[in-house]
Amino acid sequence: MFASVLLAAQQLDYHTLLTYLRPPKPSAATLWWMLAAIIGAVCAFSAFELISRRIRTARIMQKSRDDFSRLALVFQLAPEEVKQLKTLVKLGQIKHPDRLLVSFEFFNSRLEEMGPNASRQLTESDVQELRIIRNKIFFGERMKLPPVRTTRDLKTNQWLHLKRQSDGKVFMAPVVEAAPTGLLAVTPKAQGKYVHFEPGEKFNIYFWRDRDASYHFESQVISQSGGRQLITRFEHVDDIERNQRRQYHRVDTNIPVTVIPVTREELEGSGPKKLKWDQPSLSGHVINLSGAGLALAMRLPLKANDLVYIELPAEDDGCLPVIAKILAVNRRGTTGEFIMNVEFAGMSPDTHEKIFRLIYSKAKQKLPAGV
Structure with missing residues (x-):
């Protein structure tokens, strides 16, 4: 039987074998379905990429707005000044408002584009007021307020720069209250979770107030509130170091x-x-x-x-x-x-x-x- 099969195979030429081995020719309906599947896959991938980009853009813009609010607190801007900056952001359709507080050139370019000599969206009075705010941010105009001598004088929402002495890690946290039992601050977060501080951990703490001076003191953790650790309590310090700053940057x-x-x-x-x-x-x-x-x-x-x-x-x-x-x-x-x-x-x-x-x-x- 094997010999007969071999004999039959020898009688078949190349074209006959190719005819038997070639897959059947697809119908027109099959080709259309294949094309539709490819187009559908491309459209699905494009839609996914578009949605992903919009989500990333929305997150970046939200982070920019959050940074704007945080920097406004760090620079100790008054509510009226923040309102003027937000008006500039709205009129100028600025997508990343934090750039106003970190880039001198960007701030100036927005004023020039929207001032009375250009689009006239801002009056000369508005431009002058915004320049004063800009000078506070970038050149540090001095506010004539009494200096802080003890942590008991710190006000709510004063931002603290916390540098842990053991490993040098830095955290930012606002003051909740200068309570009689200690300085209460919001527990900072890292990767979306509240950071756990052990009682007795020592920190170098800095803060900037009214753009006239920077302050520094050393303190240690007394405790953290139970459960979610929302509040961290630091020891009060009565000998805060104050570094006087000039009226303007020199x-x-x-x-x-x-x-x-x-x-x-x-x-x-x-x-x-x-x-x-x-x-x-x-x-x-x-x-x-x-x-x-x-x-x-x-x-x-x-x-x-x-x-x-x-x-x-x-x-x-x-x-x-x-x-x-x-x-x-x-x-x-x-x-x-x-x-x-x-x-x-x-x-x-x-x-x-x-x-x-x-x-x-x-x-x-x-x-x-x-x-």
């Missing part, structure tokens, strides 16, 4: 300038435009600059309370004329130069804005590459 510079001493009578009679031509000038250089004034190094000293006319460089390669008052004069021992602390006087809002832009440009030049 940046080191080395800007050569021309200084013209002027009297009050000359200033009232001629105005700044004539001063640089009619008065003898002195050479010096600005060694640091802030929104309130500058430090001026010169070979020849001037007197405290003297008025001077100074030309600073502007961002657009122009000239920024300012009138300033000398507050104090000190001699630098290493070089023999005189260092004069100078306060700006009678500055217009536009000039003040240009000063802040100059400060930011100088500060940005000092950042490491890639920052």
Whole structure:
């Protein structure tokens, strides 16, 4: 029998064998079903990807809004100031509002796009108020409030920067109450769960208040509330370390300038435009600059309370004329130069804005590459 099968196979040629082995030709209905299945799979995958992207975008936007609220608390912005920022977010259709509080360029670009010279969605008064808020955030205007000397003076919702001494991990938590039995703070979360702190764990705790000073103290955990551990109680501290901050952020510079001493009578009679031509000038250089004034190094000293006319460089390669008052004069021992602390006087809002832009440009030049 095997021989007969082998003989039959030898009699079949290649095309006959291929005919027997080839699968049957699919019908038109089968082809349409296959095409429909492929299209359905592509549509299902596309819909899944679209939904996933929208979910990711919604989460990112929600996180941005949460960060905006948290940073507003950290910067101690008043409710009216937060309301003004939210108005800017709404009018500008800003999808990531936290960028207003972390990017000086982004904040400025929104003001320029929506100001009276562009879309006119904001009035000049609105722009000036928002610039004041911006300066609080990025340059730290000082609020004249009494300093905090003990944790018993901390107010509700004051954010604390908790750094655990054992492993250096950092947590953020707002104050619930400065109770007689201890400082109560919301227990921070990590990966969606409340962090467990052991009684006696020591922390370095920092907080920033009113943009005028940073504070630091060491404390330890007394206890955590039972069950879900919603509240952590820290020991009170009565010797909080306070680091005074300047009224404005100060940046080191080395800007050569021309200084013209002027009297009050000359200033009232001629105005700044004539001063640089009619008065003898002195050479010096600005060694640091802030929104309130500058430090001026010169070979020849001037007197405290003297008025001077100074030309600073502007961002657009122009000239920024300012009138300033000398507050104090000190001699630098290493070089023999005189260092004069100078306060700006009678500055217009536009000039003040240009000063802040100059400060930011100088500060940005000092950042490491890639920052």
